[in-house]
Amino acid sequence: MVVKVLHNGNCSKSNAVLEYLDENGVPFEIINIVEDPLSPLEIRTVLKKLNQSVFHIIRKADKLYIENYADKNYSEEEWIKILSENPSLIQRPILVKGSVAMLGRPIENVKFFIEK
DSSP states (O other), X not given: OOEEEEEOTTOHHHHHHHHHHHHTTOOEEEEETTTSOOOHHHHHHHHHHHTOOGGGGBOTXXXXXXXXXTTOOOOHHXXXXXXXXXXXXXXXXXXXXXXXXXXXXXXXXXXHHHHO
């Protein structure tokens, strides 16, 4: 089964996961979330596969978050819209395999995920 990788090319952890998958012969498809941002529906689908709320995938150490969103109290739907419009705020990489997904770090989790 092909693993879909929600990826940001500027992220070292995301690039490390791609390298790991490649070195281990795991077929994968890259979805560059910066060049092709996820729609709100796609974000909701990923969250369902992660079995997590939107708050789990927000990059709270990101400068954009700190400067513009840290002191705000948005609903889950508002956050989904914000992440759709600002994909750099999404934790990455996120690996999707069929009906399940996981955050691709630490990288040790990736091995477990692809073997399962």
